[in-house]
Amino acid sequence: MPSTSPAVEIEGLVMTYGDKRAVDGLSMQVARGSVTAVLGPNGAGKTTTLETCEGYRPPQAGTVRVLGLDPQRQRRELLPRIGVMLQAGGAWSGVRAMEMLDHIASLHAHPLDTAMLSDRLGLADCGRTPYRRLSGGQQQRLGLAMALVGRPELVFVDEPTAGMDPQARRTTWELLEEIREDGVTVVLTTHHMDEAERLADLIHIIDHGRLIASGSPTELTSGGRAATIRLVVTRPFPEGAPESLRRDLAPGTEVSQLGERSMLITGPADGTTLGIVSRWCENHDVVPESLALGRQNLEDVFLRLTGRELEG
Ligand SMILES: Nc1ncnc2c1ncn2[C@@H]1O[C@H](COP(=O)(O)OP(=O)(O)OP(=O)(O)O)[C@@H](O)[C@H]1O
DSSP states (O other), X not given: OOTTSOSEEEEEEEEEEXXXXXXXXXXXXXXXXXXXXXXXXXXXXXXXHHHHHTTSSOOSEEEEEETTBOTTTTHHHHGGGEEXXXXXXXXXXXXXXXXXXXXXXXXXXXXXOHHHHHHHTTOGGGTTSBXXXXXXXXXXXXXXXXXXXXXXXXXXXXXXXXXXXXXXXXXXXXXXXXXXXXXXXEEEEESOHHHHHHHOSEXXXXXXXXXXXXXXXHHHHOGXXXXXXXXXXXXXXXXXXXXXXXXXXXXXXXEEEEETTEEEEEEOOSHHHHHXXXXXXXXXXXXEEEEEEEEOOHHHHHHHHHSSOSOO
16 A cells, blocks of 8 residues: 555445434545644534544445555554544543553553653643543543554544633644644544634535535635625615625625625625625615625635534
């Protein structure tokens, strides 16, 4: 198996829970040595996809290969080569933080130094605290340490910074950037676009269990639709406002309603467009509270693709 082959290859994956199609024909790849973010709103199918890659669930249709191996049939071969940070738990409730980390380290041939790792992740002070008494953020950090301690070639991290304070988030981001420098492949799920924008070489956006867009953060947020205007008005928009405004704007300009008093206009957001938006407001008895020019971010991309906001 040449090392240039993808670290993860998913082809036509289908996963259902009863009648619910959590993953619906998903195909995507993760390049070796990259940080790839799987971005999507709650319930998009991110965790289910990761759990299938980790060998916790057999695919109901489609195929999954991780480091060239079948996560079900070749699990024993695969497990020592990957690290997994679960969204919740992963440790026994009564075990002390350091005991758990040392235990995981003892299962690996060449583990990292656990004292160094726990210090780095700010766990040194709670090393003797039972897992159930750790704060949510401390449990997350311990989960990350457990995923990294075996020097994996590939780590799956499910919402790595959920519940962390800003300082712990930054430390986690730095650590993930460092392990990438060491050539480790990182697959992370998140519904925080800033996390994906900061860390990821490649972003797969999924919604309703399907891949709806892929690209680098720059590719996804640039191009002809790079600029945005956010319009906030004093009272709720009249019925049909986005369609009416879109008719006045240049072809290719997109208008999405964000809330009852806010809209996002994506396209050639120049002086001409601003002028048209102001005139439209005047003609429709709409009073702008703010009209802000900006650069499209991943949240805007998601909104444009799905008509819904990413977080929430
Ligand atoms: N064990 C389960 N039993 C039944 N339905 C489930 C189960 N696990 C997940 N689901 C459903 O499958 C869909 C996908 O869930 P999944 O956890 O994979 O999404 P997610 O993108 O990781 O969401 P989140 O960001 O909230 O973690 C959701 O509608 C969820 O309610």
